Amino acid sequence: MSMQLKKGPSQRAFVSTALIALLIAVGLLALVEKGPVASGIPIGASPLNPMALGTSHLVDLAARNYSTLVAYSFRELGNVDGGLCVYFTISPELPYTVKEAKTVISILRERCSKLKVFVADESTYSNPLLQVLNSSIRIDGNRIYIAIATGVKEVSSGLALIALNLSSPYPPAEIIVRDIHRLVLDKASSVSGGIPTGQAYTYSDREILCLVNSSGDVYRCASTFDIASKEVVNGVNVFVIGDGSILLNQVLASNKSEYLAFARDLLSYLCEDSPHCTIIFDAMHYPSISPRDILSNPSYSIQKLVRDPTTLLYTTISILAVLLHPSLWLPPLILGLSSLLTVLVTGFVSAIIIFIFTLVIYRILMSGARTSRDYRLPEQVEEEIGVFAELRKTIASGKAELSKQDFVALCQTLDTLLKFYSGSGLWSEYALNVLAELIGDEKKAYRELQWVLKMYGKAIGRGRLSLFVSWGRAVKRLMGLVEEVGERISERLGVSII
Amino acid sequence: MISPTSRFSAYMAVTALVISVALLLDPGALPVATTLLALEVAMSFHLWLSMGAVERLGVEVSIDASTDREPVTIRIRLVNRGFYPILLAEYSLGYEPILRLEKGSKAGILMAPSRGAAELVFVFGARVGIHKVGPLTLAVRDFLGLFKSQPIVVWRGSSFRVIPSTEAAVLKRLHLYTRSSGLVRSRRPGEGIEFYDVRDYRSGDELRRVVWRIYASRQKLAVWEAERESYQAIVYIVNSSRDMWTGAPKATPIEHSARVIASIARYAASRGYLQAAVIVNECGVWVSGAPAYGRQGLARVLETLASVGICMAGERVDWSKTLANMIPSLPRERIFIFIFTKTTPNTEQLLDLATKLSTLGHRVYIVAPLTATYDISHRLPQKLTEVYRAKQLEVATEELKGVELLRKAGMKVIAVSPQLVAQRIVQAIELSS
Numbered sequence: 001m002s003m004q005l006k007k008g009p010s011q012r013a014f015v016s017t018a019l020i021a022l023l024i025a026v027g028l029l030a031l032v033e034k035g036p037v038a039s040g041i042p043i044g045a046s047p048l049n050p051m052a053l054g055t056s057h058l059v060d061l062a063a064r065n066y067s068t069l070v071a072y073s074f075r076e077l078g079n080v081d082g083g084l085c086v087y088f089t090i091s092p093e094l095p096y097t098v099k100e101a102k103t104v105i106s107i108l109r110e111r112c113s114k115l116k117v118f119v120a121d122e123s124t125y126s127n128p129l130l131q132v133l134n135s136s137i138r139i140d141g142n143r144i145y146i147a148i149a150t151g152v153k154e155v156s157s158g159l160a161l162i163a164l165n166l167s168s169p170y171p172p173a174e175i176i177v178r179d180i181h182r183l184v185l186d187k188a189s190s191v192s193g194g195i196p197t198g199q200a201y202t203y204s205d206r207e208i209l210c211l212v213n214s215s216g217d218v219y220r221c222a223s224t225f226d227i228a229s230k231e232v233v234n235g236v237n238v239f240v241i242g243d244g245s246i247l248l249n250q251v252l253a254s255n256k257s258e259y260l261a262f263a264r265d266l267l268s269y270l271c272e273d274s275p276h277c278t279i280i281f282d283a284m285h286y287p288s289i290s291p292r293d294i295l296s297n298p299s300y301s302i303q304k305l306v307r308d309p310t311t312l313l314y315t316t317i318s319i320l321a322v323l324l325h326p327s328l329w330l331p332p333l334i335l336g337l338s339s340l341l342t343v344l345v346t347g348f349v350s351a352i353i354i355f356i357f358t359l360v361i362y363r364i365l366m367s368g369a370r371t372s373r374d375y376r377l378p379e380q381v382e383e384e385i386g387v388f389a390e391l392r393k394t395i396a397s398g399k400a401e402l403s404k405q406d407f408v409a410l411c412q413t414l415d416t417l418l419k420f421y422s423g424s425g426l427w428s429e430y431a432l433n434v435l436a437e438l439i440g441d442e443k444k445a446y447r448e449l450q451w452v453l454k455m456y457g458k459a460i461g462r463g464r465l466s467l468f469v470s471w472g473r474a475v476k477r478l479m480g481l482v483e484e485v486g487e488r489i490s491e492r493l494g495v496s497i498i
Numbered sequence: 499m500i501s502p503t504s505r506f507s508a509y510m511a512v513t514a515l516v517i518s519v520a521l522l523l524d525p526g527a528l529p530v531a532t533t534l535l536a537l538e539v540a541m542s543f544h545l546w547l548s549m550g551a552v553e554r555l556g557v558e559v560s561i562d563a564s565t566d567r568e569p570v571t572i573r574i575r576l577v578n579r580g581f582y583p584i585l586l587a588e589y590s591l592g593y594e595p596i597l598r599l600e601k602g603s604k605a606g607i608l609m610a611p612s613r614g615a616a617e618l619v620f621v622f623g624a625r626v627g628i629h630k631v632g633p634l635t636l637a638v639r640d641f642l643g644l645f646k647s648q649p650i651v652v653w654r655g656s657s658f659r660v661i662p663s664t665e666a667a668v669l670k671r672l673h674l675y676t677r678s679s680g681l682v683r684s685r686r687p688g689e690g691i692e693f694y695d696v697r698d699y700r701s702g703d704e705l706r707r708v709v710w711r712i713y714a715s716r717q718k719l720a721v722w723e724a725e726r727e728s729y730q731a732i733v734y735i736v737n738s739s740r741d742m743w744t745g746a747p748k749a750t751p752i753e754h755s756a757r758v759i760a761s762i763a764r765y766a767a768s769r770g771y772l773q774a775a776v777i778v779n780e781c782g783v784w785v786s787g788a789p790a791y792g793r794q795g796l797a798r799v800l801e802t803l804a805s806v807g808i809c810m811a812g813e814r815v816d817w818s819k820t821l822a823n824m825i826p827s828l829p830r831e832r833i834f835i836f837i838f839t840k841t842t843p844n845t846e847q848l849l850d851l852a853t854k855l856s857t858l859g860h861r862v863y864i865v866a867p868l869t870a871t872y873d874i875s876h877r878l879p880q881k882l883t884e885v886y887r888a889k890q891l892e893v894a895t896e897e898l899k900g901v902e903l904l905r906k907a908g909m910k911v912i913a914v915s916p917q918l919v920a921q922r923i924v925q926a927i928e929l930s931s
Contacts, residue, residue: 388893
């Protein structure tokens with residue numbers, strides 16, 4: 001059994017190459033105009049960051065039940081159109097300015113009938129937002145540590161200074177949303193003001209919680225500290241937690257289900273279980289690393305971005321997406337080409353040098369590379385085989401024409417048919433009778449027989465008349481006769497012959 | 499093996515130019531040059547990983563083929579066992595040129611995710627006989643088309659068999675015809691169960707055959723006689739040479755002959771006849787074995803017909819080999835032999851075979867489908883149709899001459915229209931009983 005694989009027949013394209021090139025050029029320009037897919041790779045607790053330290057999982061979780069919007073500019077905030085809106089800001093990496101906070105709140109007040117603001121932050125970057133809302137709640141910006149008293153350090157003026165050993169920045173805490181959630185915080189800050197709804201505490205009586213300021217000094221110790229508060233100010237519900245890490249991707253994706261339960265309860269509580277709730281995630285206060293930064297300072301970027309294989313893959317794909325986008329390479333390319341053209345036009349010698357240099361580099365780059373044309377894989381051709389396959393190809397190619405040889409062959413066909421029916425052939429004395437019997441018209445049979453015999457004589461070179469013969473027409477006429485005879489025979493014998 | 503494409507040359511020329519500009523003119527072009535080089539390395543690395551994934555592909559194939567009524571469905575599941583996805587693989591499926599793909603695409607692009615699978619489904623129009631599908635070839639490219647892998651055969655292919663369906667209309671016509679014409683009766687007394695006649699008692703007749711009613715009325719012993727059951731042995735010889743595949747798919751002489759034989763074989767099996775089949779083509783001869791009774795015989799015949807294949811090698815059918823191969827399987831008693839074949843090109847050899855078989859005492863019939871009657875769809879422009887018809891008639895003439903030659907030599911040739919073939923064969927068998 002042999003297989004036949006052939007290259008498919010070449011076909012004329014409906015769309016010309018020039019048009020395709022033009023469309024590609026237009027597309028590239030449009031892409032450049034639209035700007036890059038993302039200004040860079042988001043870092044920190046950005047809702048656009050799908051890596052371990054991002055909060056994209058929280059966005060996905062919220063999107064299952066509520067409308068969500070990731071606001072990476074004020075323009076997105078203008079698209080909010082809802083009854084109840086909840087504005088989320090989680091561990092911003094860039095501080096809010098009062099002006100920004102005012103803008104955010106004024107837009108949201110305008111677009112939403114009811115507004116809630118949720119802040120989960122261990123820094124003071126979000127305080128301007130709370131300030132604009134006239135909230136009494138503030139994030140202190142300190143760090144809560146678990147400490148163990150190791151003894152009395154010094155006694156003077158009736159005061160005993162106790163020596164402390166700061167053991168861990170991961171204190172347990174209870175936060176009340178609807179249910180009480182027991183979570184472990186990560187470098188959390190205490191909050192002040194409002195109605196406390198969450199407290200950090202210690203694991204045992206031997207331990208104590210201490211607040212450490214930004215310079216690393218312990219300035220206050222107690223058995224508990226408030227880490228979450230809420231209040232209603234001018235109709236705006238404010239909910240603040242002094243730790244954003246409990247909502248990060250790495251926490252929500254971990255096998256500890258209490259964080260996921262907390263996130264669900266929080267979303268449900270803030271949205272009041274209403275399907276018309278819109279949750280707006282702030283993405284404006286996070287920096288992003290552009291591919292240019294990565295290329296110019298790879299060690300810094302790798303240190304910042306690459307933490308695990310998933311992050312590496314994501315980073316690579318993000319970089320590739322940005323690198324491949326025409327907005328990055330098309331303008332420099334056009335500029336380069338333009339300057340090259342200038343050089344070529346203005347300085348012939350330098351153009352020659354560049355050309356030679358290019359040639360050398362090209363030879364170096366291509367050393368050992370053997371290129372080949374990129375053909376597509378051969379496709380299976382479906383073919384008919386058999387007696388008439390080749391004949392059909394010849395006729396379809398237009399090479400076959402009707403000639404006197406065909407006339408002779410058809411005469412033999414008629415002869416065979418007549419013999420098949422009666423035993424007497426075309427050139428026998430009974431031919432006329434047989435033909436007349438089959439056709440049913442003696443005069444016509446006589447006329448046709450005379451014509452066939454005369455033309456046969458001409459075809460084989462015995463006769464001279466007629467002088468001018470169109471063999472194509474003659475063959476077609478004879479073919480009509482042969483087919484008529486064939487049909488009559490099949491009617492009489494039940495034999496389908498032609 | 500990965501090889502760079504001609505696009506790679508152009509790409510590297512541009513890269514070389516940017517590098518030269520960066521080195522000689524404007525250092526600001528260096529990031530672009532670095533990016534271009536990095537991209538080339540990334541594409542090469544990606545293709546290398548994709549190649550690894552393709553080489554470790556698991557292939558699971560299921561072929562669903564039964565009779566020529568139902569289409570043949572082939573499912574090829576390509577399982578990517580690796581962690582790296584196959585993102586841009588071009589595939590092409592090879593198969594016999596006479597098969598017609600009805601659903602699915604014989605070539606295209608596929609993706610197989612990591613630890614996932616891609617499934618290709620091909621639906622072919624079923625044609626009688628054994629057919630080969632495969633190989634399935636894959637070639638991998640990178641996203642920019644800078645590199646391309648050599649074609650990799652991931653599945654070498656497989657064969658499937660399609661048995662001919664019986665034509666219910668033909669079977670019904672056969673039963674009606676034989677019943678109405680009384681052909682199935684042997685009209686001779688002997689062993690059987692059908693009543694034949696009543697005759698006088700002879701010594702040795704079984705007592706249970708005595709007709710006591712006659713004895714009671716006439717005081718004379720008479721016995722009833724059964725009609726001798728007639729049975730025949732039939733061997734079908736089928737020429738499956740390339741010329742027998744002429745015409746539209748499923749309506750070629752070979753496929754029509756196979757369906758006719760299947761219908762007759764089913765009818766003959768119901769009558770308990772002995773049956774066998776022989777397939778002949780340019781590549782050789784296949785014999786089903788000695789004729790077998792009833793359903794076993796039918797199974798053998800259908801199985802042999804399902805082995806009909808196209809031979810793309812060889813010039814002509816060698817009829818002399820046919821005789822040598824089938825002689826050991828033929829019973830000594832007279833059998834019916836039906837040779838389904840074109841009468842040309844080697845009519846003399848065919849005549850020789852038929853003559854030798856007749857000499858052995860067998861009844862030989864040559865069933866000659868005229869190929870011109872099967873070639874109904876030529877898909878030619880109207881202006882070329884007449885030229886084609888004229889040339890076609892020349893071929894038909896040759897075949898008719900072959901029929902004529904065989905008839906003159908005393909052979910029985912059934913050269914009737916396709917609808918009447920089955921009826922004529924049954925008539926031949928039953929009338930000779």
